[in-house]
Amino acid sequence: MPANEFTLIARYFSAYGRGAAVELGVGDDCAILALAPHERLATSVDTVVAGRHFPEESLPEDVGFRAVAAAASDLAGMGARPLGMTLALTLPEADELWLHSFSQGVAAAAVALELPLVGGDTTRGPLTISVQVLGALPAGKALLRSGAQVGDGVYVSGTLGDAGGGLAILEGRYQPEPEAAEYLERRFFRPLPPLALGALLLDTASAAIDISDGLLADAGHIAAASGVRIEIDRECLPLSAALQAHPDREQALAWALSAGDDYELCFCLPEGSAVPRGCTRVGAVLAGAGVVCAGAEGLVRGYQHF
Amino acid sequence: MPANEFTLIARYFSAYGRGAAVELGVGDDCAILALAPHERLATSVDTVVAGRHFPEESLPEDVGFRAVAAAASDLAGMGARPLGMTLALTLPEADELWLHSFSQGVAAAAVALELPLVGGDTTRGPLTISVQVLGALPAGKALLRSGAQVGDGVYVSGTLGDAGGGLAILEGRYQPEPEAAEYLERRFFRPLPPLALGALLLDTASAAIDISDGLLADAGHIAAASGVRIEIDRECLPLSAALQAHPDREQALAWALSAGDDYELCFCLPEGSAVPRGCTRVGAVLAGAGVVCAGAEGLVRGYQHF
Incomplete structure (x- = not known):
């Protein structure tokens, strides 16, 4: 990523990147997360698009919170312990006010859901927000869709x-x-x-x-x-x-x-x-x-x- | 995700979801990946936008290959062993021909770079492709940007x-x-x-x-x-x-x-x-x-x- 993207990401998001599992957060080629021995990684990705997944006039803060919560919901559905998340943000322009408000919502969700932001990519284009969540599952356990039994x-x-x-x-x-x-x-x-x-x-x-x-x-x-x-x-x-x-x-x-x-x-x-x-x-x-x-x-x- | 998105993803991508680390691929709330004991997770996300990161008239097959390769490059830069990837795809319309060709490129890159596709989200909107790569690093090792010494x-x-x-x-x-x-x-x-x-x-x-x-x-x-x-x-x-x-x-x-x-x-x-x-x-x-x-x-x- 070029310098300006780094600056944007560092300024608005890096404060929400600390967590027990985070060995290395935003700033290098990859983030590094530690799982406990015998844990497996659970991961999912969720994209929201302006005007399709939320009303266009929504507050950026609400958009940010909701994008994180929607992705985190897949960890809940799997029974996974939250480790962290990455954010791929496509923005029409570098609107400081929008980014500031959006980042407040992302931060509030990061804290509430214990999902430190460990990486991201910011690109220019029509507003699209992709949140990838990373969680941990104990060996041999997961909430699958496939186990329902007659009589449950x-x-x-x-x-x-x-x-x-x-x-x-x-x-x-x-x-x-x-x-x-x-x-x-x-x-x-x-x-x-x-x-x-x-x-x-x-x-x-x-x-x-x-x-x-x-x-x-x-x-x-x-x-x-x-x-x-x-x-x-x-x-x-x-x-x-x-x-x-x-x-x-x-x-x-x-x-x-x-x-x-x-x-x-x-x-x-x-x-x-x-x-x-x-x-x-x-x-x-x-x-x-x-x-x-x-x-x-x-x-x-x-x-x-x- | 609604049924039609499942259908799209399942039809075009699920064949490229097998890999040594993949315990559960596309189809549930999360994918599950296994790391070796003492390995840590390395992750990064990369977004490409039509007309900005590739010429608009590019073949969808090339767009798919290059999006995966660009994201995988961050794993190489960290020294991480590739485990798998997820794909967040925003598409203007459900264009079967485009999706078929795009998926051929994603598949070729998945095979060439040993990155099985384990999850994804397909939404409608301006063409945006986000690839999240997942890799493994041995305990205590990583290629950071920060270790260069005078004389190297x-x-x-x-x-x-x-x-x-x-x-x-x-x-x-x-x-x-x-x-x-x-x-x-x-x-x-x-x-x-x-x-x-x-x-x-x-x-x-x-x-x-x-x-x-x-x-x-x-x-x-x-x-x-x-x-x-x-x-x-x-x-x-x-x-x-x-x-x-x-x-x-x-x-x-x-x-x-x-x-x-x-x-x-x-x-x-x-x-x-x-x-x-x-x-x-x-x-x-x-x-x-x-x-x-x-x-x-x-x-x-x-x-x-x-």
């Missing part, structure tokens, strides 16, 4: 549909009370994937996935990978107080089932397992294929980029 | 300036004989970073960097990180037969010093070290600061993205 219960963490409600507010399709609006917008812009829960589930869950495309779509990935049928009970979906206040319950449930962007976990537990705090049973694993949810037959499943 | 010799691998010549041909600024043209264009589109040499240098080199921005700029990074002055002797620069045939020797030397994109290595060896095959001494490490090269005072150093 299906669970989700947190509450669902909040990000869908938040996006509806941002797009002018929904106007709740100010307090609910603030909560839902925050859930859209500042998701906090449950990394600790993912690690906890390594010993108990038969299958897991992070909920990025919506419960129906993501449960569908578990069903397909495990060769089972998943039945979701609409009446069991955990809704936040803000979403329960929605005058149209059907709309709230639709967001919970298919809006995506919640970055919670969907996982399967054998009958009789202890249910982690803050998690809710929403369905069951049956013999067969696909995902069924009575009353939700008409919902689009998952966001189609192409 | 400065060396480069291969020949320099070929990519600069290739780009000049593509942009219509240079018309050599067909054989030379073919060679130089190939050096631009199909660079092969010397990964084995990087690993070999772990035991001997005091400092190293990959040459992506041009020798003067990249040697400047070693000088700055090591707190030394580097003197380059223009007359020692290794030029290919194709470049030696250039009627204007000054132009050929200018490409060798500052055009970049060669993806060779620049490294420092203590006096008396054995010089690896195919490498050439081009200068010396002195007390002081900066890079000097008699006769090259006017050259722009490194490509400025902003």
